[in-house]
Amino acid sequence: MRNRNATAYRFLTPYLLIFAIFWVWPIISSFMISFQATRTVPWRFAPGFNWGRLIGDPAFFNALKNTLLILVIQVPVMISLALVMAVLLNSPLLKARGLYRFAFFAPVVVGEVAYSAVFRLMFNLDFGIINKLLNSIGLPKIDWFSNVTPAMALIMIAVTWRWAGYNAIILLAGMQSIPEDVYEAATLDRVSKLKQFFYITLPLLKPVIVFCLVLSIIGTMQLFTEPFLITERGGPGGGTETLGLLLYRQGFRSLNFGYASAVAYTMAGLAIAITLAQLWLTRGPK
Amino acid sequence: MSSRSSARLGRSIALHLVLTPLALIWLFPLWMMVVFSTMPDNGIFSPGIELLPHGNFIDNFNNLQRDTNFVGAIGISVSVAVTYTFLSVLLTSMAGWALARYQFFGKGAVVAIILGTITLPYAVVLIPQFIMVARDFKLANTWVALIVPPLFNSLGVLFMRQSFSMMPDDLFDAARVEGVKEWRIFLFVALPLARPMLAALAIILFLASWNNYLWPLLINSQPGSMTAPVALGTLIGLTKVSWGGIMAGAVMLTVPMLVVFVLLQRHFIAGIAAGAVK
Numbered sequence: 109m110r111n112r113n114a115t116a117y118r119f120l121t122p123y124l125l126i127f128a129i130f131w132v133w134p135i136i137s138s139f140m141i142s143f144q145a146t147r148t149v150p151w152r153f154a155p156g157f158n159w160g161r162l163i164g165d166p167a168f169f170n171a172l173k174n175t176l177l178i179l180v181i182q183v184p185v186m187i188s189l190a191l192v193m194a195v196l197l198n199s200p201l202l203k204a205r206g207l208y209r210f211a212f213f214a215p216v217v218v219g220e221v222a223y224s225a226v227f228r229l230m231f232n233l234d235f236g237i238i239n240k241l242l243n244s245i246g247l248p249k250i251d252w253f254s255n256v257t258p259a260m261a262l263i264m265i266a267v268t269w270r271w272a273g274y275n276a277i278i279l280l281a282g283m284q285s286i287p288e289d290v291y292e293a294a295t296l297d298r299v300s301k302l303k304q305f306f307y308i309t310l311p312l313l314k315p316v317i318v319f320c321l322v323l324s325i326i327g328t329m330q331l332f333t334e335p336f337l338i339t340e341r342g343g344p345g346g347g348t349e350t351l352g353l354l355l356y357r358q359g360f361r362s363l364n365f366g367y368a369s370a371v372a373y374t375m376a377g378l379a380i381a382i383t384l385a386q387l388w389l390t391r392g393p394k
Numbered sequence: 395m396s397s398r399s400s401a402r403l404g405r406s407i408a409l410h411l412v413l414t415p416l417a418l419i420w421l422f423p424l425w426m427m428v429v430f431s432t433m434p435d436n437g438i439f440s441p442g443i444e445l446l447p448h449g450n451f452i453d454n455f456n457n458l459q460r461d462t463n464f465v466g467a468i469g470i471s472v473s474v475a476v477t478y479t480f481l482s483v484l485l486t487s488m489a490g491w492a493l494a495r496y497q498f499f500g501k502g503a504v505v506a507i508i509l510g511t512i513t514l515p516y517a518v519v520l521i522p523q524f525i526m527v528a529r530d531f532k533l534a535n536t537w538v539a540l541i542v543p544p545l546f547n548s549l550g551v552l553f554m555r556q557s558f559s560m561m562p563d564d565l566f567d568a569a570r571v572e573g574v575k576e577w578r579i580f581l582f583v584a585l586p587l588a589r590p591m592l593a594a595l596a597i598i599l600f601l602a603s604w605n606n607y608l609w610p611l612l613i614n615s616q617p618g619s620m621t622a623p624v625a626l627g628t629l630i631g632l633t634k635v636s637w638g639g640i641m642a643g644a645v646m647l648t649v650p651m652l653v654v655f656v657l658l659q660r661h662f663i664a665g666i667a668a669g670a671v672k
Binding site: 112126134197218221226229278329352365375379 | 402405406409410413416417418420423424426427438439440441443445484485486488489491492493496498499501504511512513514515518519520521522523524526542545546551580601604605607608623624626627630631637640643644645648651652654655659662663
């Protein structure tokens with residue numbers, strides 16, 4: 109490799125230009141906007157205006173609570189499920205591997221709008237197939253859309269369905285990069301498959317699991333489409349309102365960009381804090 | 395049968411007994427999407443359990459087209475996704491090439507910044523992007539607004555950097571000795587060699603553009619400029635709307651991607667797995 113500043117930057121310029129215009133400047137800009145009163149034109153600098161409101165806004169704390177609740181339940185459940193999928197799909201005993209892979213990986217290509225629409229129909233109170241099936245095995249119908257707990261559960265089910273396979277793909281690739289002879293040696297030493305999973309697979313897979321966790325946390329942190337479309341704008345009565353939805357309503361319904369930017373920076377702060385905590389907690393002994 | 399192979403058989407049966415119900419549950423929403431798209435509205439909203447397709451898809455599609463210009467929206471989505479994919483693959487592989495093959499001032503900083511953006515929520519740039527594109531550039535409801543701002547992506551660049559850095563040096567050095575220019579080496583030596591990786595990248599980028607919802611929802615909100623997911627999303631939640639039609643639209647958005655997925659599964663999976671395996 110040679111030192112070639114001019115050539116390198118010629119290749120990098122278009123990419124860096126897009127980055128500067130559509131990422132660097134917005135990152136700075138939204139920080140500054142969060143310190144401005146934006147409900148009247150011209151905007152004016154008012155450092156405590158949005159942040160002060162944020163601290164005392166029940167709607168913000170409701171959205172924060174819902175987002176964190178989804179985060180702490182949905183992400184671990186999904187990653188565990190993805191791990192199970194990956195382990196089972198990786199088994200040499202599996203027949204018709206392609207079919208199973210299709211089943212779990214297919215949701216990865218399904219758009220948010222399409223699957224939100226299907227989930228709305230499937231979980232409909234009177235005509236949804238889920239309640240019909242519950243009824244047919246003698247269980248009562250669940251009102252998925254009018255009560256907060258089932259509505260939250262529905263959002264978590266939907267997101268898990270959509271993203272578990274995506275994480276399973278990444279985990280499976282990670283597992284397949286673990287050298288085969290490690291397992292062969294363990295098998296010769298009569299180490300059970302279960303022990304092999306806990307003492308070989310999991311430790312070697314840790315960086316990949318952390319990567320999945322970080323991506324999932326950042327994704328769930330910004331959850332928007334599912335509560336927007338499935339539970340009808342965060343219903344019932346704000347019961348599934350997330351930070352992403354609050355940002356949308358404040359920024360693009362009320363056109364209050366200052367307050368929405370403060371919400372955005374709260375999300376970023378949380379995402380960074382959780383990611384750092386994650387990396388710190390799972391750091392290697394080295 | 396020896397005890398070892400019967401233990402194997404037992405394990406194999408247990409494996410399939412766990413995996414099959416899980417796979418069926420996972421396929422169920424997709425199957426129901428297809429079933430709903432072929433049922434008349436009064437069939438969807440009826441007390442019976444229907445698990446098999448009917449013959450109403452064309453009627454549903456006509457209802458959808460009556461509710462919103464879905465064909466036009468599909469046209470926009472396809473054009474935007476194709477253009478976006480081409481531009482993004484070019485931009486991303488150029489940047490990946492520079493990071494993989496040259497030593498230059500500020501390289502470490504560029505890589506660090508790209509890595510840093512992975513953990514940064516998109517929400518932080520959303521509002522200024524919107525203000526800039528809609529108010530300052532006056533580009534709302536145009537194709538440019540749909541294509542250009544999402545061009546930046548971090549995982550793709552890291553993937554291409556990785557792909558190019560694995561290629562042997564002498565390949566390019568031979569061309570340099572002949573006096574071939576760097577951009578020609580990139581275009582005519584490196585890119586053809588990276589074809590499988592480019593395919594993986596292109597599929598992931600196409601899919602991202604095809605399914606993109608939040609940004610197109612915000613920036614192209616005029617009926618004639620909406621992408622297909624946005625047009626479909628406007629119908630969800632309306633009271634007088636054909637749900638069979640919505641499902642027909644969902645099928646039209648999903649099934650082509652499923653076909654691509656089946657045909658190009660290897661590239662697809664490589665593209666997604668690329669982020670994690672270094």
